Amino acid sequence: GQQxxxxxxxxxxxxxxxxxxxxxxxxxxxxxxxxxxxxxxxxVFLIQLVKSGEVKKQKRLTFQFGEAKKNSSLHITxxxxxxxxxxxxxxxxxxxxxxxxxxxxxxxxxxxxxP
Amino acid sequence: GxxxxxxxxxxxxxxGTSVKIECxxxxxxxxxxxxxxxxxxxxxxxxxxxxxxxxxxxxxxVEKDKFLINHASLTLSTLTVTSAHPEDSSFYxxxxxxxxxxxxxxxxxxxxxxxxxx
Numbered sequence: 001g002q003q004x005x006x007x008x009x010x011x012x013x014x015x016x017x018x019x020x021x022x023x024x025x026x027x028x029x030x031x032x033x034x035x036x037x038x039x040x041x042x043x044v045f046l047i048q049l050v051k052s053g054e055v056k057k058q059k060r061l062t063f064q065f066g067e068a069k070k071n072s073s074l075h076i077t078x079x080x081x082x083x084x085x086x087x088x089x090x091x092x093x094x095x096x097x098x099x100x101x102x103x104x105x106x107x108x109x110x111x112x113x114x115p
Numbered sequence: 116g117x118x119x120x121x122x123x124x125x126x127x128x129x130x131g132t133s134v135k136i137e138c139x140x141x142x143x144x145x146x147x148x149x150x151x152x153x154x155x156x157x158x159x160x161x162x163x164x165x166x167x168x169x170x171x172x173x174x175x176x177v178e179k180d181k182f183l184i185n186h187a188s189l190t191l192s193t194l195t196v197t198s199a200h201p202e203d204s205s206f207y208x209x210x211x212x213x214x215x216x217x218x219x220x221x222x223x224x225x226x227x228x229x230x231x232x233x
Contacts, residue, residue, distance in 0.1 A: 001175070006158075033221060042208055043159065045221040088158065102149070103222060107158045 002027050004091045006106030014114050019076040021109035023089035030092050032065055032072045033103065038085040046074075079113045086110045118142055119211050121225035128199055129233055136194045136228045138209030144189035145211035149222060150182075153206040165192045199232045206230075 003026040013019050023032065031050045035043035047056055049065035049072060056063045062075045072089055090103040118141040128134050138148055146167045151159040163173045163184050171184035181203075183195040192211075196203055206229055210222040 035224075042224045042227050043210075044224070048221060086156075102161065102164060104161070105159045110156065 002091065002093050002104045004089060004104045004106040006089055006109060008109055009107060010110050010112075012112045012114065013079050015081060016078050019079050019083070019111055021074050021087050021089075021111075023072045023074075023091070023106050025070045025091045025093075025104075027070070027093050029069050032069075032092070033090045034063060034072075034074055035088045035090060035105075036085050037088065037108070041085075043088060076111075079111070081113050081115055084111060084113050117211075117213070117223045119145075119209065119223045119225040121209055121228050123228060124226060125229045125231075127231045127233065130200050131198055134196045134199055134230060136196075136207055136209075136230075138192045138194070138211070138225050140190045140211045140223075143211075143213055145192075145213070146189060147212045148186060148192040149210045149212075150184060150192075150194050151208045151210065153208060153227075155206075159208065162194075196230065199230070201232045204230055204232045 005024045007022050011019055031048055033048045034046040036046055037043045047063050052069050053067045054065040060077045064073045076083055086108040088108045089106040092103055120139045120141055122137045126134055148165045150162045152162050153159050161174050162177045163171045165171045165184050165186040167186045167189050173179045181197055186192040206227050208224055208227040210224045212222055
């Protein structure tokens, strides 16, 4: 079945440093989504990427979708303590015609930011 | 908008008992709901996809007789953990999509239910 690998598993940064998490799928994706889960909370949708090579920005966050639609990255510029949490990528594959919205989540990257 | 609630938020039960968890879409109709299980510091593992008015689709390795899912209305899906055992202790999270069959809709997650089986 489809597998989505995410690295690194953990990332500790000093406040103000940049942070990047990478996501790779074993199959071509129809789209990829990113979620953030704060400690003790539930995942919250950040963004969805659909097009090959797509780049989207949300303030200090930059999301990229690879040309082959098999990898993606999330980059945070100048991290802040409010960025702490686990960042998940989640891929959707429409192969075989299944289009009910099933997402395969990566393992997540736990980000800690030291003030 | 697009708020999903879960009840209870936390439950402690004895081994052998059954526990029902409710997932509700508060301000929209969700024809498709998803149930996930999450272990500490781990990813979300999809257990099953629940479609209103039909049987749930379970992921490989998930026992359908153990984890009973009912999606009787467009705003409510329930997960019942039958004859719970300590290894069933976990964080259970539901999510809902705005419409079934859509490729690109995001999923709105409930706050989760922490189940502890003694």
